Amino acid sequence: MSKDDASSYSEVIVGVDALHALVVSIWQAAGSAPREATLVADHLVEASRSGHDSHGVGMIPRYIRACREGELKLNAHAQLVRDAGAVLTVEGGRGFGQVIAFEAMQHGIERAKQLGICAVGLRNAHHIGRIGHWAEQCARAGLVSFHFVNVAGDPLVAPFGGIDRRFGTNPFCAAFPREGRAPLVLDFATSAVAAGKVRVAFNKGIETPAGALIDVDGRPTRDPGALFSEGQHGALLAFGGAVAGHKGSGLAAMCEIFAGALSGGFTSRTETIVTSNAIVNCMLSVIIDPAAFDAPNKDKEADAFVDWLKATRRVEGVDEVLLPGEREEAIRRERTAKGIPVDLTSWTQIIDAARAAGMTDAAIAKFEAR
Ligand SMILES: NC(=O)c1ccc[n+]([C@@H]2O[C@H](COP(=O)([O-])OP(=O)(O)OC[C@H]3O[C@@H](n4cnc5c(N)ncnc54)[C@H](O)[C@@H]3O)[C@@H](O)[C@H]2O)c1
Structure with missing residues (x-):
């Protein structure tokens, strides 16, 4: 793990294998059998590696809280x-x-x-x-x-x-x-933006994109507090806009x-x-x-369509028209090579969660030292 100089210590960069090993250790300390700890690590690290930080290792603190409340049952099948x-x-x-x-x-x-x-x-x-x-x-x-x-x-x-x-x-x-x-x-x-993205905006004190939120009276707002402030009952909108x-x-x-x-x-x-x-x-x-279908040409048909779709003229600033899944593939390649960035707030919360799960400081330090 190393500090990211470019962003003034606002995030840490963790290698994929080191992050996976840390997540396995956290859940084994919390009481998961080795297979469960590995499946959880496979999923969370893969979500982070795919660029979906809102569903990656940043979920660990919430899962630990749910586990301590007895709401998340370990070792169930x-x-x-x-x-x-x-x-x-x-x-x-x-x-x-x-x-x-x-x-x-x-x-x-x-x-x-x-x-x-x-x-x-x-x-x-x-x-x-x-x-x-x-x-x-x-x-x-x-x-x-x-x-x-x-x-x-x-x-x-x-x-x-x-x-x-x-x-x-x-x-x-x-x-x-x-x-x-x-x-x-x-x-x-199916919401205009993921709830996790509104939470990040709330924590940073910045506005959410227009068209994503309404306030308690149904008026459009860009204030993420409409969702996360104490006592507020605004709402996210579904995707698709007006x-x-x-x-x-x-x-x-x-x-x-x-x-x-x-x-x-x-x-x-x-x-x-x-x-x-x-x-x-x-x-x-x-x-x-x-x-099971009578479709011997399915791959040829799909590939031909993909080639035709990609051959479209593009609007200014767009280098390539992407298909579903291609953005994640590109981020995976980059993060596998360079490591996974974890914002410092999430990283601190993950380390606190590791302690709450029962990992010792010495055990945690082994991962921080990598
Ligand atoms: N378990 C839950 O309760 C729960 C709830 C909500 C969301 N989620 C997960 O959250 C994740 C994030 O959801 P999201 O709505 O923020 O995703 P998103 O807005 O990033 O959209 C992702 C989809 O759009 C495609 N895409 C992205 N950019 C593209 C582009 N420029 N051109 C073409 N296609 C593009 C991606 O390949 C992907 O299929 C998802 O993995 C979802 O399953 C889980």
Whole structure:
């Protein structure tokens, strides 16, 4: 680990392997079995390496708090509660989402390979993090997948035309594997910006982009305090803005229902608000074996389209038109070579969380010295 001189010590740069080893040590100190600690580290470091810092190692302090409250259950496993052939229902029991979703996808992948398709309803997992990770697990097995997720009981987003918070930042994800190339992975929160980005703006005392937030009376605002100030009850808007906000809002609502209701989990409403540090996710995943279609030209067709799309004329300042997943691929290449930047506030909180998990200062110092 080294201080980043260019940003006046505002961030540290940590090598991918060192960061992974630290995360494994934190969770083993907290009581995770080695496999769980490794799966959590795989996920969080990969999210950070992909540029999604809001879902990477910066989540550790929140997870430690949820763990100490007894809301995040260590060493739990995905329970297959209903097996209806091509439809599986999996109970997460508030276990580590990084383990529960991994195991749920393993079930779904195996079944999709047998039957051509499998829908997995996963309920009541603790935070399953960056959803692209689960789509990539399916893509590595050669499978296409779509994922609809709700952040159950944590409404931060107002529906189109509404003022009050009614659903979470409910992500949607879809992936298409490609022979010899990285899969296409579309993966986004259905809110105009991720809640984590508003929190960063709040902490820094800067404004959020226009069109992302409304205040308690439904007026547009750029003040992130509308979401995070004590006693404030403004809301995020769904993506799409004034012209197309009904599309983001509609997709978020379908995520809430597909994930929260179809899985046998729960949807957000007054009676189900989660007030602890837990983050509860439910997810409907549809996993498809492309080999089950009569489509011998699928790769050729997809590649030809991609080439044609990229050959478009570009607006000024744009070097390349990107496909879903390409931005993350580029950031991974850069961060693998140069290390992962972690802002100093998050780094301090992670080290505090390591102590709270039971790591000694001597054990922590070993990582800081690398
Ligand atoms: N588990 C949860 O409860 C939860 C909730 C919300 C979000 N999330 C996760 O948060 C992460 C961040 O979400 P977000 O909404 O901030 O993502 P984002 O706004 O960065 O959008 C990411 C998507 O857009 C694509 N993309 C980015 N820039 C592009 C460009 N210039 N051209 C073409 N495509 C481009 C990316 O490849 C990716 O598919 C996601 O991984 C999501 O799964 C998780």
